[in-house]
Amino acid sequence: MSAARILQSDFKYEIVRKIFEGGMGVVYEAKQLGARGFSKRVAIKVIRERFARQPEFIENFIGEARLVADLIHTNIVQTYHLAEDRGSWFICMEYIRGVNLDEMMTRLQLSGRALPPELAVFIVSRIARGLAYAHSKTDPEGRPLGIVHRDISPKNIMLAFEGDVKVTDFGIAKARGFLTDKEGEEVAGKPEYMSPEQADFKITDKRSDLFSAGVVLSQLLTGQNLFRADTPEGSRERVLSTPIPDFQELCPTIEPRLNQILQRALHRDLALRYQTADEFLYELEHFIYHRGYGPTNETMGRFLRQVYDTTPTAPPPSSTSVTERRSAAGKTVRSPAAPAAERTKSVTRTQSRTQTQVRAQTRKVAKPQSLVERIKSRLK
Numbered sequence: 001m002s003a004a005r006i007l008q009s010d011f012k013y014e015i016v017r018k019i020f021e022g023g024m025g026v027v028y029e030a031k032q033l034g035a036r037g038f039s040k041r042v043a044i045k046v047i048r049e050r051f052a053r054q055p056e057f058i059e060n061f062i063g064e065a066r067l068v069a070d071l072i073h074t075n076i077v078q079t080y081h082l083a084e085d086r087g088s089w090f091i092c093m094e095y096i097r098g099v100n101l102d103e104m105m106t107r108l109q110l111s112g113r114a115l116p117p118e119l120a121v122f123i124v125s126r127i128a129r130g131l132a133y134a135h136s137k138t139d140p141e142g143r144p145l146g147i148v149h150r151d152i153s154p155k156n157i158m159l160a161f162e163g164d165v166k167v168t169d170f171g172i173a174k175a176r177g178f179l180t181d182k183e184g185e186e187v188a189g190k191p192e193y194m195s196p197e198q199a200d201f202k203i204t205d206k207r208s209d210l211f212s213a214g215v216v217l218s219q220l221l222t223g224q225n226l227f228r229a230d231t232p233e234g235s236r237e238r239v240l241s242t243p244i245p246d247f248q249e250l251c252p253t254i255e256p257r258l259n260q261i262l263q264r265a266l267h268r269d270l271a272l273r274y275q276t277a278d279e280f281l282y283e284l285e286h287f288i289y290h291r292g293y294g295p296t297n298e299t300m301g302r303f304l305r306q307v308y309d310t311t312p313t314a315p316p317p318s319s320t321s322v323t324e325r326r327s328a329a330g331k332t333v334r335s336p337a338a339p340a341a342e343r344t345k346s347v348t349r350t351q352s353r354t355q356t357q358v359r360a361q362t363r364k365v366a367k368p369q370s371l372v373e374r375i376k377s378r379l380k
């Protein structure tokens, strides 16, 4: 067989339902159709109409797909394919039958249930595991890619009903040679999950993601986001200046060792923070497993299935995302992550303290019917 042989085939996707309408993209459940009745459940992310003609967004979207193509790890949502349909770009990825962490927190809050602390630590240990892999990823020549996710936050963490925890949305990640990066001039991400260096327009490295994971852990344990304010600028200010509390005082169920782990993950001094995701992961795992037995995918899955009253194979629950609940009930049900977390996109340094303008939303572009519009009319 010749070494350069190429097999060519067209992929077809049948859209089943809309899962989520996010800031930049719309995510659908779809079927990938192949020869002789082959059908595989996948998720498709399409750039939203209003960004679909902006070269910078398309470049970022393509950059995201190229970056994640080779990130193959159980704690990262896997991307299968990047494609274009009549000018609209989309990513095909592994379909996760489950919910994002933001949805789970809202669901728990609405039903008055608490997340057991060891499951909170388990979730963040899996995030750290995915990050440890992404952070150490190299190019084919063995040179480190220097990946920093920069948007570790509950909506970008998926929980499968089997109990797997997966990091997703590398849409604003940085990596050498990939996504367009204006770090130093612009800041992008969800303000209340940013690291201090990110909120302060500094150059970030992998330790920034560990701070964000620490914010997620503290929120899972206490039910409160440490830094959320009424405005994105307010949240960034709080990231820079709010004293990190003694979590044991805040919440007596938090054990001293876990408090120490949180303090270290949330250290503003980079030299005193965890230096690697592996180090953070080790301490989280040691905390949950040093007594002999601790949480597993099975216990995580069982808990989720109880909360959502589902089985591993039942049809997916209807989404409880903020957008969906708003339109369904006609009023806004605020999730803990709702107000500022929705404003993810980049803010320039000059805009920073005065106006937080979402750069992306200020451009208006007229364009022909997009893929999202075509899908919408088909789903009606």
Ligand SMILES: Nc1ncnc2c1ncn2[C@@H]1O[C@H](COP(=O)(O)OP(=O)(O)OP(=O)(O)O)[C@@H](O)[C@H]1O
Binding pocket: 019, 020, 021, 022, 023, 024, 025, 026, 027, 043, 045, 077, 093, 094, 095, 096, 097, 099, 100, 155, 156, 157, 158, 168, 169, 171, 344
């Ligand atoms: N592979 C998947 N399988 C199932 N659901 C998914 C998948 N990927 C994403 N989702 C759902 O879609 C949501 C948005 O995904 P993602 O963060 O990738 O999109 P986004 O457009 O970048 O969103 P935002 O800009 O709001 O961060 C996730 O929080 C999750 O609920």
Ligand SMILES: [Mg+2]
Binding pocket: 022, 155, 156, 169
């Ligand atoms: Mg997202």
